Amino acid sequence: MIELSAEDLARLQRGLSPDNEEVIRHLCVQNDWxxxxxxxxxxxxxxxGGSKLKILHGNSGTGKSHxxxxxxxxxxxxxxxxxxxNLSELDFFLSDPIQxxxxxxxxxxxxxxxxxxxxxxxxxxxxxxxxxxxYEGNLTDYLCEMENAAPQDxxxxxxxxxxxxxxxxxxxFSFRKFLHVFSQAAVDKDADTLEISAQWLNxxxxxxxxxxxxxxxxxxxxxxxxxxxxxxxxxxxLSGYKGLVILIDQLEAILPQSDSxxxxxxxxxxxxxxxxxxxxDDLDFFKHTLILLxxxxxxxxxxxxxxxxxxxxxxxxxxxxxxxxxxxPYADLIDANKILAEAVQKGELGLLADKLKDIMRDxxxxxxxxxxxxxxxxxRVLLQNRLSFFEQEAAxxx
Numbered sequence: 001m002i003e004l005s006a007e008d009l010a011r012l013q014r015g016l017s018p019d020n021e022e023v024i025r026h027l028c029v030q031n032d033w034x035x036x037x038x039x040x041x042x043x044x045x046x047x048x049g050g051s052k053l054k055i056l057h058g059n060s061g062t063g064k065s066h067x068x069x070x071x072x073x074x075x076x077x078x079x080x081x082x083x084x085x086n087l088s089e090l091d092f093f094l095s096d097p098i099q100x101x102x103x104x105x106x107x108x109x110x111x112x113x114x115x116x117x118x119x120x121x122x123x124x125x126x127x128x129x130x131x132x133x134x135y136e137g138n139l140t141d142y143l144c145e146m147e148n149a150a151p152q153d154x155x156x157x158x159x160x161x162x163x164x165x166x167x168x169x170x171x172x173f174s175f176r177k178f179l180h181v182f183s184q185a186a187v188d189k190d191a192d193t194l195e196i197s198a199q200w201l202n203x204x205x206x207x208x209x210x211x212x213x214x215x216x217x218x219x220x221x222x223x224x225x226x227x228x229x230x231x232x233x234x235x236x237x238l239s240g241y242k243g244l245v246i247l248i249d250q251l252e253a254i255l256p257q258s259d260s261x262x263x264x265x266x267x268x269x270x271x272x273x274x275x276x277x278x279x280x281d282d283l284d285f286f287k288h289t290l291i292l293l294x295x296x297x298x299x300x301x302x303x304x305x306x307x308x309x310x311x312x313x314x315x316x317x318x319x320x321x322x323x324x325x326x327x328x329p330y331a332d333l334i335d336a337n338k339i340l341a342e343a344v345q346k347g348e349l350g351l352l353a354d355k356l357k358d359i360m361r362d363x364x365x366x367x368x369x370x371x372x373x374x375x376x377x378x379x380r381v382l383l384q385n386r387l388s389f390f391e392q393e394a395a396x397x398x
Contacts, residue, residue: 002026004359012356017065021073027355028070029063029348031339033329038074040330042290046080046243051289053280055251055317057300058336064294067336068247071292080290081241083107087253088260094248095264095271097225102203104246105232110198112239114186117165117179121187124161139187158187169238174218175231181214201235203228226278233289243288252296255305273310280316297337 008018018024028034041052056064068084076082083104085094092099119129121139127146135142143154166179178197185193196214200206203220211217220228233244253260254269264272279291299306308314317333327338343349 002359015061017063017069019069021069023359024066024069024073026359027352028066029343029352031329031342033327033334033339034067034071036329037071038078042075042078042080042243042245046245046288046290049287051283051286052332053276053283053291053293054332054334055293055295056334056336057295057297058340059297062336062340064336065249068249068292068294072245072247075245075290079240079242080245081108081236081243082245082247084247084249086249088250088258090253090260090262093262093264093268093272094254095268095275096222097229097275098203098220098222100275101220101225101229101232104229104244105202108201108232108236108239110182110194110201113235114182114194116238116240117183118186120165121158121161121183124164125157138189159184162187169234171231171234172227174216174224175228175235177218178216181216201232226282230282230286233286237288243290246289246291248291248293250296251293252299255296255298255302269305270310273307273313277310277313277316280313294336 002022003020004018004023005020008020008023011018018027037054041054045052056067058064065086072082072084085103087094092103094100118132118139122129122132125143127142131146132139132142137145139158140151140154143149143157144151147154149157162180162183166176166183169176169179171179178200181193182197182201184190185197193214196206196210197216200214200216205219206214206216218224236244250260252258253262254264254272256264258264276293283289295307300308303309307317327335327342
């Protein structure tokens with residue numbers, strides 16, 4: 001039985017996507033685009049080292065947010081590091097690449113990176129990870145005991161192994177320095193330096209004394225934020241993930257008429273468009289990265305404030321924006337209106353209505369009459385509106 005919380009019920013009644021993952025799975029309407037996004041784009045292209053930026057656009061109520069939340073679950077379970085950002089609820093501006101980096105870094109657990117580095121160093125030294133994992137001392141003590149080596153010789157071997165491992169990782173200079181410091185702290189089991197390094201990786205400010213102690217002097221800023229994000233992606237891969245998936249929902253929050261938490265000035269809106277332009281241009285440098293945005297149709301149609309208003313960005317996404325009657329699930333610009341139109345033709349929305357009724361019946365008996373009637377009436381109106389919209393579109397085409 002699927003449990004529906006009061007919060008998710010309220011969201012559904014307002015036409016919003018739920019937060020409960022079990023409910024998201026149950027209510028998701030499958031389609032060719034969603035299947036190909038998983039089977040081809042994610043499991044083949046992104047897992048194979050490629051990178052993509054895709055935009056899902058459409059009218060309000062076409063399921064864009066639900067698809068992003070569903071895909072986040074699928075990507076995470078497939079072994080990808082995922083980050084979901086709803087622009088209407090963010091407490092920072094997407095135009096700030098520093099905050100974007102921090103948002104991604106905040107979800108990254110350095111424990112996996114620590115284990116991966118230790119295993120690579122042990123492999124370089126020719127030792128078994130299984131034996132070291134159960135050893136209580138640090139790596140220097142371990143080598144002294146296993147090889148009967150002098151402490152200074154063991155430390156020299158470890159430094160050489162760390163250099164060999166780190167030099168093979170494709171990150172910028174500051175992250176290479178971080179990896180040296182972090183790796184040394186990991187094999188020494190130095191909890192204080194590990195904590196300082198983790199703070200630096202998250203983009204936090206480190207006191208001057210600790211900077212000197214750790215030798216991590218570079219700070220996160222506007223000019224290096226995208227380079228840091230690229231390097232962080234390499235660390236995510238090193239930790240065992242297949243890639244990075246960034247999901248940005250409700251891009252329309254940057255438009256003037258939006259009621260989002262943050263109000264975007266024209267300058268900040270152009271900064272968002274410039275950031276997207278830069279990310280598209282940098283895709284050749286990123287590896288195993290998918291950026292998927294969901295945007296209201298207004299973001300494409302509005303020539304004054306939408307994507308068309310920033311020519312440098314529009315020219316990069318326009319080649320994929322071809323108005324065909326049939327949906328191309330491989331395209332980088334996907335029309336959610338057409339996905340919904342196909343669902344209407346196949347009778348999927350009727351099945352979705354039945355699923356919603358089933359969920360409502362599982363609510364406590366005291367809540368059933370009022371909530372079931374209230375919600376199903378709203379949903380039926382929504383269905384009728386969407387059906388009539390596409391019936392009118394079909395009649396116009398004929």
